[in-house]
Amino acid sequence: MSFTDLGIPPSTATVSVTAFNAVDPRTVSVLANTLMKPVGAGHELFRFPIFTFLITHAASGRRVLFDLGVRKDLENTAPAVAADVRAGLIVMPVERDFVEQLGDYGVEAGSISAAIWSHAHFDHIGDVSKFRASTDLVFGVGTPCETRPSHPHAMLMESDLAGRNLVPIAFDESSLQIGGFKAHDYFGDGSLYLLDVPGHLSGHMCALTRVTPTSFLFLGGDAAHHVGMLRPTAALHRAFPAPPALLTSTKRSVALTAIAPASNDTTDAKPFDLAARTSPLLDVAEGGYYEDAPTSRASIALISAFDANPDVLVVLAHDESLLEIVGPAFPAKLDGWKERGWKERAVWAFLEEGNAAFRFGDKVEVEGV
Incomplete structure (x- = not known):
C-alpha cells in the first residue's frame, strides 16, 4: 500500500510543516457529549x-498558515460561545x-502570505486582524x-474579513479528487x-x-x-497490527459502556476484543458542534483510508494522543x-x-486534574 492508492498525483514538490499548540490541554475543557x-x-x-x-513552500519560500487557533479575548467570539465561556461550559485560557x-519562533506576521481556515469555529479562526492586509484569507465555499x-x-467579526483579499476555495471548479474528496x-x-x-x-x-x-x-x-472516532478499522489492523501487549491490556482497561456499539456483533461480548473490533470506538454526537452528523460519518470513513496508509500521518486539530509523540515541546517540525x-x-x-487520549475506562473525574 502506498500514497498512490489514494489517488495522490506524483510530484517532487514539497512543503515543510511546523505544528504549534495554542493552549495547555490541562487547562482546557468542553463538554464531551457535544462532540462524541x-x-x-x-x-x-x-x-x-x-x-x-x-x-x-520549499520552492518559493512562501509561508501560509493552516488554522489560527483561539484568540485571547474569548468575549469577542460568537455570542453563543461567549455565553458558554461565562457559564464555565467552555474553558480555554490562552x-x-x-x-x-x-514571533517567538522567529516568524513575523508580515511574512505570512495566506491564512487558511479549516472552518469558521472560534478555536480555529484566531484573530485575523493581527495580520497585515497583504495576508490573504482562504476558506472553503459555504x-x-x-x-x-x-x-x-x-460567528465572525467585521475585523476578521475587512480590508484583505478573501479567497474562497470553490471545489466544484476542480476535477481533482483525492481519497474520495474534492481537492x-x-x-x-x-x-x-x-x-x-x-x-x-459548512x-x-x-x-x-x-x-x-x-x-x-x-x-x-x-x-x-x-482518533477513537477514526479507529480501529479492518484496514488499520492489516497495515499496523496492534501490539500483543495492548491486545491483552485492553481486555481489562476498555469498558464496553465507554465505546460505541460494534458493527460486528461478535465483538460486543465481554471482555473487549481489540483484535476483532473493526469499527471506531467513538461516534459523532448529534445536536452538538457537528452540523451534519451523517455527512461527518461519511467523511470520517474516507479519512480512515488515509489513516491506514503508511505514507500518510493523520493529525487532527485536537488529538491529545500525539502530545507525547510529537511533543511535549512545541513548536515541532x-x-x-x-x-x-x-x-x-x-x-x-x-x-x-x-x-x-485514553477515555475508555470507568473513572472518577478529579477536580482540577
Whole structure:
C-alpha cells in the first residue's frame, strides 16, 4: 500500500510543516457529549490541544498558515460561545496567541502570505486582524461569512474579513479528487492540497501536505475530535497490527459502556476484543458542534483510508494522543515523521492507559486534574 492508492498525483514538490499548540490541554475543557458519544463515566469533560500549522513552500519560500487557533479575548467570539465561556461550559485560557507564538519562533506576521481556515469555529479562526492586509484569507465555499454587529449571532467579526483579499476555495471548479474528496492544488505543484471534507461545519476543509515526495501529513481540522472516532478499522489492523501487549491490556482497561456499539456483533461480548473490533470506538454526537452528523460519518470513513496508509500521518486539530509523540515541546517540525517512526507509535497510543487520549475506562473525574 502506498500514497498512490489514494489517488495522490506524483510530484517532487514539497512543503515543510511546523505544528504549534495554542493552549495547555490541562487547562482546557468542553463538554464531551457535544462532540462524541458515548461518554464514559468520569470522562464528561474533553481536554485537548489546539494545533495550528506553519506551512512553508520549499520552492518559493512562501509561508501560509493552516488554522489560527483561539484568540485571547474569548468575549469577542460568537455570542453563543461567549455565553458558554461565562457559564464555565467552555474553558480555554490562552497565554500566547498564534501570532505571538510565531514571533517567538522567529516568524513575523508580515511574512505570512495566506491564512487558511479549516472552518469558521472560534478555536480555529484566531484573530485575523493581527495580520497585515497583504495576508490573504482562504476558506472553503459555504463558510458562514456573516459578521457582527450587522448579524448579532454571527460567528465572525467585521475585523476578521475587512480590508484583505478573501479567497474562497470553490471545489466544484476542480476535477481533482483525492481519497474520495474534492481537492484543490493550492500551489499548483502537488505540495499542498486543500480537501473538501464536509459534515462538521459548512465550508470545512482539510489539508494534505507533501513533506517528502512520498510522505504526507493529513491535517484534519475538526473532521473528528478524537482518533477513537477514526479507529480501529479492518484496514488499520492489516497495515499496523496492534501490539500483543495492548491486545491483552485492553481486555481489562476498555469498558464496553465507554465505546460505541460494534458493527460486528461478535465483538460486543465481554471482555473487549481489540483484535476483532473493526469499527471506531467513538461516534459523532448529534445536536452538538457537528452540523451534519451523517455527512461527518461519511467523511470520517474516507479519512480512515488515509489513516491506514503508511505514507500518510493523520493529525487532527485536537488529538491529545500525539502530545507525547510529537511533543511535549512545541513548536515541532513534522516533516520527518516517517523516519522517526511516529505513525507506528501513534496509531494505537490512544488505547494506552497512560496516554492523554485514553477515555475508555470507568473513572472518577478529579477536580482540577
